[in-house]
Amino acid sequence: xxxxxxxxxxxxxxxxxxxxxxxxxxxAGVLLSLVIIYLxxxxxxxxxxxxxLPPVLGELVGGVVVGASALHLLVFPDSGxxxxxxxxxxxxxxxxxxxxxxxxxxxASQSEAIxxxxxxxxxxxxxxxGLESDLRELQKVGYQAAIVAVVGVTVPFAxxxxxxxxxxxxxxxxxxxxxxxxxxTSIGITSKVLSELGYLKSKEGQxxxxxxxIDDVLGIIVLAVVASLAKTGEVDVFNVIYLIVSxxxxxxxxxxxxxxxxxxxxxxxDKLQTRGKLVIPAFIFAFFMAFLANAIxxxxxxxxxxxxxxxxxxxxxxxxDQQVIPIADILVPIFFVTVGAKVDLGVLxxxxxxxxxxxxxxxxxxxxxxxxKLVTGWSVFGQPGINRLAIGYGMIPRGEVGLVxxxxxxxxxxxxxxxxxxxxxxxxxxTFLAPPxxxxxxxxxxxxxxxxxxxG
Amino acid sequence: xxxxxxxxxxxxxxxxxxxxxxxxxxxAGVLLSLVIIYLxxxxxxxxxxxxxLPPVLGELVGGVVVGASALHLLVFPDSGxxxxxxxxxxxxxxxxxxxxxxxxxxxASQSEAIxxxxxxxxxxxxxxxGLESDLRELQKVGYQAAIVAVVGVTVPFAxxxxxxxxxxxxxxxxxxxxxxxxxxTSIGITSKVLSELGYLKSKEGQxxxxxxxIDDVLGIIVLAVVASLAKTGEVDVFNVIYLIVSxxxxxxxxxxxxxxxxxxxxxxxDKLQTRGKLVIPAFIFAFFMAFLANAIxxxxxxxxxxxxxxxxxxxxxxxxDQQVIPIADILVPIFFVTVGAKVDLGVLxxxxxxxxxxxxxxxxxxxxxxxxKLVTGWSVFGQPGINRLAIGYGMIPRGEVGLVxxxxxxxxxxxxxxxxxxxxxxxxxxTFLAPPxxxxxxxxxxxxxxxxxxxG
Numbered sequence: 049x050x051x052x053x054x055x056x057x058x059x060x061x062x063x064x065x066x067x068x069x070x071x072x073x074x075x076a077g078v079l080l081s082l083v084i085i086y087l088x089x090x091x092x093x094x095x096x097x098x099x100x101l102p103p104v105l106g107e108l109v110g111g112v113v114v115g116a117s118a119l120h121l122l123v124f125p126d127s128g129x130x131x132x133x134x135x136x137x138x139x140x141x142x143x144x145x146x147x148x149x150x151x152x153x154x155x156a157s158q159s160e161a162i163x164x165x166x167x168x169x170x171x172x173x174x175x176x177x178g179l180e181s182d183l184r185e186l187q188k189v190g191y192q193a194a195i196v197a198v199v200g201v202t203v204p205f206a207x208x209x210x211x212x213x214x215x216x217x218x219x220x221x222x223x224x225x226x227x228x229x230x231x232x233t234s235i236g237i238t239s240k241v242l243s244e245l246g247y248l249k250s251k252e253g254q255x256x257x258x259x260x261x262i263d264d265v266l267g268i269i270v271l272a273v274v275a276s277l278a279k280t281g282e283v284d285v286f287n288v289i290y291l292i293v294s295x296x297x298x299x300x301x302x303x304x305x306x307x308x309x310x311x312x313x314x315x316x317x318d319k320l321q322t323r324g325k326l327v328i329p330a331f332i333f334a335f336f337m338a339f340l341a342n343a344i345x346x347x348x349x350x351x352x353x354x355x356x357x358x359x360x361x362x363x364x365x366x367x368x369d370q371q372v373i374p375i376a377d378i379l380v381p382i383f384f385v386t387v388g389a390k391v392d393l394g395v396l397x398x399x400x401x402x403x404x405x406x407x408x409x410x411x412x413x414x415x416x417x418x419x420x421k422l423v424t425g426w427s428v429f430g431q432p433g434i435n436r437l438a439i440g441y442g443m444i445p446r447g448e449v450g451l452v453x454x455x456x457x458x459x460x461x462x463x464x465x466x467x468x469x470x471x472x473x474x475x476x477x478x479t480f481l482a483p484p485x486x487x488x489x490x491x492x493x494x495x496x497x498x499x500x501x502x503x504g
Numbered sequence: 505x506x507x508x509x510x511x512x513x514x515x516x517x518x519x520x521x522x523x524x525x526x527x528x529x530x531x532a533g534v535l536l537s538l539v540i541i542y543l544x545x546x547x548x549x550x551x552x553x554x555x556x557l558p559p560v561l562g563e564l565v566g567g568v569v570v571g572a573s574a575l576h577l578l579v580f581p582d583s584g585x586x587x588x589x590x591x592x593x594x595x596x597x598x599x600x601x602x603x604x605x606x607x608x609x610x611x612a613s614q615s616e617a618i619x620x621x622x623x624x625x626x627x628x629x630x631x632x633x634g635l636e637s638d639l640r641e642l643q644k645v646g647y648q649a650a651i652v653a654v655v656g657v658t659v660p661f662a663x664x665x666x667x668x669x670x671x672x673x674x675x676x677x678x679x680x681x682x683x684x685x686x687x688x689t690s691i692g693i694t695s696k697v698l699s700e701l702g703y704l705k706s707k708e709g710q711x712x713x714x715x716x717x718i719d720d721v722l723g724i725i726v727l728a729v730v731a732s733l734a735k736t737g738e739v740d741v742f743n744v745i746y747l748i749v750s751x752x753x754x755x756x757x758x759x760x761x762x763x764x765x766x767x768x769x770x771x772x773x774d775k776l777q778t779r780g781k782l783v784i785p786a787f788i789f790a791f792f793m794a795f796l797a798n799a800i801x802x803x804x805x806x807x808x809x810x811x812x813x814x815x816x817x818x819x820x821x822x823x824x825d826q827q828v829i830p831i832a833d834i835l836v837p838i839f840f841v842t843v844g845a846k847v848d849l850g851v852l853x854x855x856x857x858x859x860x861x862x863x864x865x866x867x868x869x870x871x872x873x874x875x876x877k878l879v880t881g882w883s884v885f886g887q888p889g890i891n892r893l894a895i896g897y898g899m900i901p902r903g904e905v906g907l908v909x910x911x912x913x914x915x916x917x918x919x920x921x922x923x924x925x926x927x928x929x930x931x932x933x934x935t936f937l938a939p940p941x942x943x944x945x946x947x948x949x950x951x952x953x954x955x956x957x958x959x960g
Contacts, residue, residue, distance in 0.1 A: 071915055072735070074616075075623050075804060079795040086788045093778040103778040143799045157616055160530075164617040167531050279528070322549040322559040324833030331834060332542045339535040343599045348531060371830040377780030378787060378831055459527055 070154050073140050077158035078165075080136050082382070084121045085162075088114045088389075089381035102240065104447060105479050107381055108472070111388020122389040124159045127458070127465075131155035162386065163459070167348070169383035170452055174268070174349040175334045176376050177448070178356020179369055181261055183303065192428055193258030197233075199427040200259060200443050201266045204230035204420030211416060216409055220283050222467055225457050228274040229471045230417045232267030233260040234447025234479065241483045242442065245490055252435050255428065256442035267449045268353055269295045271456065272346040278462040279345070295346055299354055302337065306358030314362050327371045330359055349452065387455040391472045395465045406466030413470050417478055418444055438489040445482035450475040526610050529596050533614035534621075536592050538838070540577045541618075544570045545837035558696065560903060561935050563837055564928070567844020578845040580615045583914070583921075587611035618842065619915070623804070625839035626908055630724070630805040631790045632832050633904070634812020635825055637717055639759065648884055649714030653689075655883040656715060656899050657722045660686035660876030667872060672865055676739050678923055681913050684730040685927045686873045688723030689716040690903025690935065697939045698898065701946055708891050711884065712898035723905045724809055725751045727912065728802040734918035735801070751802055755810055758793065762814030770818050783827045786815055805908065843911040847928045851921045862922030866929055873930050874900055874937070894945040901938035906931040 092110025093103035114121040116129060121136065123129035131137045131151045136158070141151050209227030212218040218226070239257050242248040248257070273291040277283055313333070317326050334355040341351030359368060396407055425440030454471045457463035463471070548566025549559035570577040572585060577592065579585035587593045587607045592614070597607050665683030668674040674682070695713050698704040704713070729747040733739055769789070773782050790811040797807030815824060852863055881896030910927045913919035919927070 071619075072798060072804075075620065076795055076798045078620055078624075079627075079791045079798065079804065083788055083792045083795065086784050086791075090776065090778070090780075090784050090788075094776055097778050160613055161617055161620040163527075164531065164534055164620075168534075171535075320546065320550055322546070322553050324546075324830070324837070327830050327833050328542050328546050328837070332539055332546075335535045335542075336539045339532055339539065342528060342532045342535065348528075348535065371833075374780070374783050374827040374830050375834055377783050377827075381780070381784070 070150060070157070073144055073146065073150075073154045074157045074161065076143075077136050077140055077154055078161050080139065081122055081158065081162050082165075084114055084136070085111075085382055085385045088122075089385050093381075100483065102234075102447065102479065104384055104451075105476065107384040108388040108451060108476065111385035112391060112393060112472070113388075114385070115389025115391065117391060117393040122162075122385070124163070124386075124390055125156055126159070126163075126461075127390050127392065162382065165379065166383045166386040166455070167459075169379035169381070169386075170455065171334070171338050171348055171352040172372070172376050173380045173383060173448065174452075175352040175356040176369075176372055176380075177264065178353040178358075179360050179365065179372065181264070181357060182360065183357060192431070193255050194262055195427050195429075196255055196259035196424045196439065196443065197262035197266060200233060200263060200421050200424040201231040201270065203423055204416055205270070207420055208413060208416045211412060212409070215412070216405075218409075218467075221278055221281060221462055222464060224283065225274050225278060225453070225462050226413065226467050226471060228267075228270045229450055229453035229457070230413065230420060230446070230474070231263065231270055232446060232449035232453070233263040233421065233443050234445045234449070238442045238445055238482065238486070241486050245487060247438075247490055251431065252438045252442070256439055259424070259443060263443075264449055265299070265353075268347075268350055269299065271449070271453060272341070272350045275347050275456050275460060276345050278457070278460045291346070294344060295350060298341060298344070298346060298350065299357075302351075302354035303357055306354075306361065309358060310362050313359065314364055317364055326364060326368055327375070330355075330368055330372070333359065347456065383455065384451060387451050387458070388472070390458050391454070391469050392465055393469050393472070396469050396473065403466075406470065409466065410470035410473055414474050414477055417446065417474050418481070435489060438486060441482060441485040441489050444485070445479045446475045447479060526606060526613070529600055529602065529606075529610045530613045530617065532599075533592050533596055533610055534617050536595065537578055537614065537618050538621075540570055540592070541567075541838055541841045544578075544844075545841050549837075556939065558690075558903065558935065560840060560907075561932060563840040564844040564907060564932065567841035568847060568849060568928070569844075570841070571845025571847065573847060573849040578618075578841070580619070580842075580846055581612055582615070582619075582917075583846050583848065618838065621835065622839045622842040622911070623915075625835035625837070626911065627790070627794050627804055627808040628828070628832050629836045629839060629904065630908075631808040631812040632825075632828055632836075633720065634809040634814075635816050635821065635828065637720070637813060638816065639813060648711050648887070650718055651883050651885075652711055652715035652880045652895065652899065653718035653722060656689060656719060656877050656880040657687045657726065659879055660872055661726070663876055664869060664872045667868060668865070671868070672861075674865075674923075677734055677737060677918055678920065680739065681730050681734060681909070681918050682869065682923050682927060684723075684726045685906055685909035685913070686869065686876060686902070686930070687719065687726055688902060688905035688909075689719040689877065689899050690901045690905070694898045694901055694938065694942070697942050701943060703894075703946055707887065708894045708898070712895055715880070715899060719899075720905055721755070721809075724803075724806055725755065727905070727909060728797070728806045731803050731912050731916060732801050734913070734916045747802070750800060751806060754797060754800070754802060754806065755813075758807075758810035759813055762810075762817065765814060766818050769815065770820055773820055782820060782824055783831070786811075786824055786828070789815065803912065839911065840907060843907050843914070844928070846914050847910070847925050848921055849925050849928070852925050852929065859922075862926065865922065866926035869926050870930050870933055873902065873934055891945060894942060897938060897941040897945050900941070901935045902931045903935060 088110035089107040092106030096103050096106025113119060116123050116127055120133055123134045134155060137151050137155050140146065140154065205227045208230045209223045212223035212226055213220060238260060239248060242253045242256065247253045272295040273288065276291050280287065313329065317329050334352050337351035337355040338348035342348045395403060396410055397403055398407055421443040422440035424443050425436030428434055428436060428439060454468055458468055544566035545563040548562030552559050552562025569575060572579050572583055576589055579590045590611060593607050593611050596602065596610065661683045664686045665679045668679035668682055669676060694716060695704060698709045698712065703709045728751040729744065732747050736743065769785065773785050790808050793807035793811040794804035798804045851859060852866055853859055854863055877899040878896035880899050881892030884890055884892060884895060910924055914924055
């Protein structure tokens with residue numbers, strides 16, 4: 049007789065047996081969540097564009113609308129939601145006739161899968177930002193931009209952190225995290241407005257764009273340091289120094305060693321013949337660097353960013369950029385919408401009196417975010433007659449990197465809900481404000497009016 | 505005093521609190537697994553190509569090498585592996601100084617994330633196959649191809665299922681599943697060999713390619729039906745009829761309604777202006793159809809395939825195809841490598857006497873897989889002098905869809921390890937055998953030698 053062989057799979061009955069039983073429902077939940085995420089991102093992005101605002105802002109607001117603040121189409125257990133509050137889960141329960149326990153287990157698995165996809169999304173985003181940051185361009189903008197960048201990182205960080213700690217008695221770790229979230233300028237928004245106004249190639253435009261690029265790099269280093277502090281839960285001077293040094297060495301080291309790696313990458317990619325011959329080696333490199341950064345207690349996105357900077361120096365850059373775009377188009381919105389969805393703006397609802405303290409702090413953060421960047425205009429030296437107000441306004445918008453702070457702060461559990469909501473509102477407001485302010489600054493005559501130059 | 509506000513996140517301490525604490529390690533595990541998967545897929549794919557074999561075969565073998573059968577770089581708890589057997593997990597344990605309980609929890613989360621990515625990979629694969637299947641071409645090939653396809657699906661399915669049940673006493677559900685895995689022909693492999701030999705446009709070539717396309721469609725319907733049977737665990741005549749009807753109605757209904765939907769899709773895609781303006785609406789549609797198919801108890805891949813067929817009829821086809829390629833390049837290898845990695849070929853090791861029964865069944869499956877397709881050559885009528893042997897050989901290779909069977913059989917837990925391994929070996933062997941057999945068949949003179957025609 050041959051029926052002694054196990055024809056039915058002989059799984060050990062661990063927790064995974066349950067997961068295997070519910071696997072089709074987890075997949076259904078992931079698919080439905082992705083449909084909601086993509087709908088929110090496209091609707092928000094397109095509406096934003098119609099109002100002449102950056103699409104990423106619309107994706108974020110789209111996430112807020114479908115998330116914990118409003119429609120509850122997309123909620124997450126780690127922000128305290130129960131399965132019964134998720135529209136996706138109630139739909140699955142209706143379709144599959146599931147028990148509440150089954151739904152809770154499916155909810156956890158589904159949310160974890162979406163969170164991982166969102167993390168892959170931010171990794172691909174930073175890889176793409178790295179690919180698009182031209183290091184040689186950066187060297188050209190020189191000292192002026194570097195000073196503006198450093199002032200624009202230091203002032204909001206110091207004022208924000210100190211204010212939260214000493215005015216509002218916020219503990220040091222969340223205060224440092226929120227202060228750090230004020231540092232990064234969004235290059236995308238400003239450069240788009242500058243280009244529309246025809247000032248992209250003006251002296252002011254060059255300084256702003258250069259400073260924004262440096263800001264991104266500084267911001268990512270600050271994030272790596274702050275997120276590591278959040279993991280250990282204490283601020284120890286030696287640890288801070290170790291983290292700053294290791295993040296800087298990691299980034300500079302990657303760029304330096306990358307000059308040698310570059311050539312072998314091109315040689316290998318040229319030899320490959322099968323599908324994905326360029327994009328797969330690039331992702332092997334990006335994911336390995338992300339893993340490496342994670343393994344030495346920095347952030348995965350720092351590694352992905354470094355990988356992008358390195359591959360940007362190869363002559364495969366354009367082709368690779370082209371192929372990374374659709375992948376980023378699919379993965380990045382998952383990150384932005386998820387960040388928006390996880391925020392509960394209800395904690396800042398001004399009608400409830402218990403929210404008043406949180407609201408005051410949100411207002412404080414927004415004021416620091418604006419003034420802390422505005423002063424950068426006056427840090428420019430040796431340029432008589434330069435439009436300082438325009439430079440200050442140009443540095444105001446926070447964007448992708450500010451959201452990365454909010455997302456990672458949420459994931460590491462260090463930001464309380466009011467602080468997290470305050471950061472999101474700060475990103476939204478600064479992004480809304482910058483374009484009209486910038487337009488106005490270039491209209492007002494300064495002592496020597498900057499000539500509009502064609503954006504080319 | 506304002507420190508009454510919760511600045512530290514106030515998570516409810518569910519299971520997710522643990523997941524939040526380990527989240528960086530889960531991400532690190534996913535990144536490292538993806539690096540291994542991509543390395544295995546590229547090495548395997550390129551080696552395969554050098555040996556003039558299809559890259560997908562190399563990706564599968566690459567998965568077998570890094571998986572449970574050999575290197576243990578990529579193993580999964582639902583195939584019975586423990587965290588300590590996973591090289592990825594021992595690496596993480598070394599880096600993070602983790603407790604065994606933490607590693608087990610991270611292992612489960614990481615494996616689930618990779619499994620979801622693999623499922624998204626097979627969904628994107630079927631979407632792409634749908635996008636590339638031209639329905640109008642299919643109508644042209646006509647009855648000859650349809651008969652070859654139906655014979656080539658019916659004979660291996662009936663012979664395989666009956667043989668397993670009556671010769672080897674395999675229970676009905678796994679027998680039906682294994683029989684079904686014998687049905688689908690891989691169009692990719694055969695058409696590449698035909699094109700190399702210059703016979704793609706010959707009468708034989710046209711029949712083979714047409715039959716392979718129909719086979720894919722029939723195979724996906726068979727899979728949807730069989731996988732649903734596996735979920736309920738019993739074969740009930742009414743249920744089988746319901747499933748066959750619903751799968752067919754779903755597919756034909758999508759194509760029919762798709763003719764109307766098509767136009768609105770193009771109108772919407774033309775209006776969108778932001779990034780991902782084509783690919784995001786396409787994925788919304790594909791994922792929604794996949795969800796729908798899943799919700800009515802069919803398979804998600806059937807919905808993705810239908811979505812691809814529908815969008816193939818729009819004039820956005822080429823542009824969309826172009827953008828789906830890099831996304832598929834990144835996601836599809838996760839599926840193939842995972843299928844290979846989950847198989848334990850050790851259960852068919854001929855040295856161990858307890859494996860003998862499994863081995864005999866594997867040999868039986870392979871013989872049925874070859875003979876069941878070979879007979880299709882003699883089902884062609886009204887074509888005197890046609891090279892029947894060439895048609896039969898051309899139908900032999902199983903490929904992507906055969907692997908989809910193995911993958912879904914594994915996920916639903918219906919296939920025991922020996923049957924699963926036998927299916928994988930069947931796919932590998934038939935794919936290896938077909939090209940040399942086909943070359944030989946076209947060299948042997950048949951009663952009226954088919955003239956080589958340029959592949960155009």
